[in-house]
Amino acid sequence: MDVSKMLCRLDATLKETMKQIDENAKGTVFVIGEDKKIVGIMTDGDIRRLLIDGHGIEERIEPYVNRNFVYARITDSQEEIRKKFNEAIKILPVLNEENEVINYAEYDQNLHISLVQPQLNGNEYVYLMDAFLSTWISSTGKYVTRFEENFAAYCGMKYGVATSNGTTALHLALTVLGIGKGDEVIVPDLTFAATINAVLYTGATPVIVDIEEDSWCISPQSIEAAITSKTKAIIPVHIYGQPCDMEKICSIAEKHNLYVVEDCAEAHGAEWKGKKVGSFGMISIFSFFGNKVITTGEGGICVTNDKNLETKMRIYRDHGMSKERRYYHEVVGFNYRMTNLQAAIGVAQLERIEQILAWRKELEIQYQNALKNIAGVSLQQDNLPGRKKIAWLVSILVDEKKRDLLMEELKRKGVDMRAFFIPLSEMDIYKEYARSCVISKKVAARGLNLPTSYEMRQNGVERIAEIIRDFLKK
Ligand SMILES: *Cc1c(COP(=O)(O)O)cnc(C)c1O
Numbered sequence: 001m002d003v004s005k006m007l008c009r010l011d012a013t014l015k016e017t018m019k020q021i022d023e024n025a026k027g028t029v030f031v032i033g034e035d036k037k038i039v040g041i042m043t044d045g046d047i048r049r050l051l052i053d054g055h056g057i058e059e060r061i062e063p064y065v066n067r068n069f070v071y072a073r074i075t076d077s078q079e080e081i082r083k084k085f086n087e088a089i090k091i092l093p094v095l096n097e098e099n100e101v102i103n104y105a106e107y108d109q110n111l112h113i114s115l116v117q118p119q120l121n122g123n124e125y126v127y128l129m130d131a132f133l134s135t136w137i138s139s140t141g142k143y144v145t146r147f148e149e150n151f152a153a154y155c156g157m158k159y160g161v162a163t164s165n166g167t168t169a170l171h172l173a174l175t176v177l178g179i180g181k182g183d184e185v186i187v188p189d190l191t192f193a194a195t196i197n198a199v200l201y202t203g204a205t206p207v208i209v210d211i212e213e214d215s216w217c218i219s220p221q222s223i224e225a226a227i228t229s230k231t232k233a234i235i236p237v238h239i240y241g242q243p244c245d246m247e248k249i250c251s252i253a254e255k256h257n258l259y260v261v262e263d264c265a266e267a268h269g270a271e272w273k274g275k276k277v278g279s280f281g282m283i284s285i286f287s288f289f290g291n292k293v294i295t296t297g298e299g300g301i302c303v304t305n306d307k308n309l310e311t312k313m314r315i316y317r318d319h320g321m322s323k324e325r326r327y328y329h330e331v332v333g334f335n336y337r338m339t340n341l342q343a344a345i346g347v348a349q350l351e352r353i354e355q356i357l358a359w360r361k362e363l364e365i366q367y368q369n370a371l372k373n374i375a376g377v378s379l380q381q382d383n384l385p386g387r388k389k390i391a392w393l394v395s396i397l398v399d400e401k402k403r404d405l406l407m408e409e410l411k412r413k414g415v416d417m418r419a420f421f422i423p424l425s426e427m428d429i430y431k432e433y434a435r436s437c438v439i440s441k442k443v444a445a446r447g448l449n450l451p452t453s454y455e456m457r458q459n460g461v462e463r464i465a466e467i468i469r470d471f472l473k474k
Pocket of ligand 1: 165166167168191192194195237263265266287288289298299300
């Protein structure tokens with residue numbers, strides 16, 4: 001990285017400094033005076049402490065710069081530089097005789113790469129502060145409404161009902177569709193447990209079916225084979241950013257008079273034949289947990305085009321309370337609301353979703369280039385007909401017998417990753433609901449999710465690829 005990204009002028013404001021730190025993703029800037037000579041250092045921790053102490057974001061950093069700092073000289077040997085690092089010091093400026101910063105040195109043994117890290121460097125902080133200072137910190141406030149409207153519009157849908165998380169969104173959707181005891185709901189075997197848990201909360205019986213070999217999404221053929229007179233709904237999950245075959249699924253649903261509730265928790269912005277996921281279901285849900293494509297910390301939303309369902313969802317979400325008569329409860333409702341603070345972050349995240357998706361895509365392409373020639377690695381399909389997937393985590397398949405050992409190796413080298421979800425059919429509490437799931441077992445045993453962390457260093461992808469290449473060669 002260009003050393004200029006590490007520099008910040010002494011007359012900068014806290015806000016400008018924070019921006020610079022975000023841009024270089026190193027947690028630190030070197031502060032220079034007008035004469036280009038170094039004055040001191042500031043870290044993201046310093047700025048956080050100043051803000052907590054009540055300093056304004058437009059204040060200048062000058063009085064607060066840490067002027068007693070560790071540095072290296074260009075004449076220092078690698079060994080001398082290495083000795084300057086410790087628990088607290090992971091990066092330092094390299095100075096010439098004039099005390100100008102001409103490079104930086106970074107501690108990068110066992111450099112840690114985390115699986116995901118949210119990007120919060122747009123208006124997140126500003127809106128969050130605005131919501132906070134307005135004192136509307138609970139679930140009423142302008143940001144909730146704005147987030148609901150903006151997110152629904154983003155999906156091409158009329159209404160959005162924000163919730164406390166993706167799981168409550170799913171439960172809310174199934175509830176207002178009248179799904180309950182005696183009903184069957186079809187779910188894929190390869191998904192996060194929240195998908196099936198929400199079905200179980202309603203008292204309905206989940207029916208677990210297999211996935212497609214190429215997309216890893218729920219198999220339309222298996223859906224059709226699992227339909228009975230009790231089936232009420234299908235929950236297609238756009239797994240790991242890959243959209244399901246919504247044409248086949250919707251036509252099956254239509255033929256058998258079933259509801260489609262899309263679980264889009266991992267696929268914000270993905271498209272089936274030019275139409276965004278979330279716009280096919282009677283109701284569709286998204287999650288904004290901290291590791292998803294965009295985040296509100298914890299959060300979720302239901303989107304729909306049906307005014308009646310929207311009204312019902314608001315009533316159930318808000319304790320089942322009548323809109324006309326306060327404290328009169330029409331139904332046994334829930335408290336599933338999103339707070340204005342969460343929504344403030346969400347509005348800012350949504351402003352930049354295209355940038356975030358583009359950045360993720362770029363990272364995925366880097367991975368594709370670095371991994372494509374490694375024997376024994378197959379990448380998630382990225383060009384299936386009709387589907388425009390988005391990059392959430394980067395997913396690969398390796399030899400089943402080597403998968404867990406490779407995971408250990410990556411972990412030893414400081415790379416966070418995770419195995420694919422354990423198929424629902426392989427867990428004691430769910431297996432009674434499963435139909436034959438051959439493909440999902442095969443895929444899940446081979447699958448690995450690699451990091452798409454914002455902090456990933458320039459050479460992060462290359463480093464990970466090298467570890468995988470060396471390991472698989474053995
Ligand atoms: C994350 C996730 C959910 C649940 O979302 P939360 O906000 O964590 O409750 C549901 N389904 C899938 C497929 C997910 O990945």
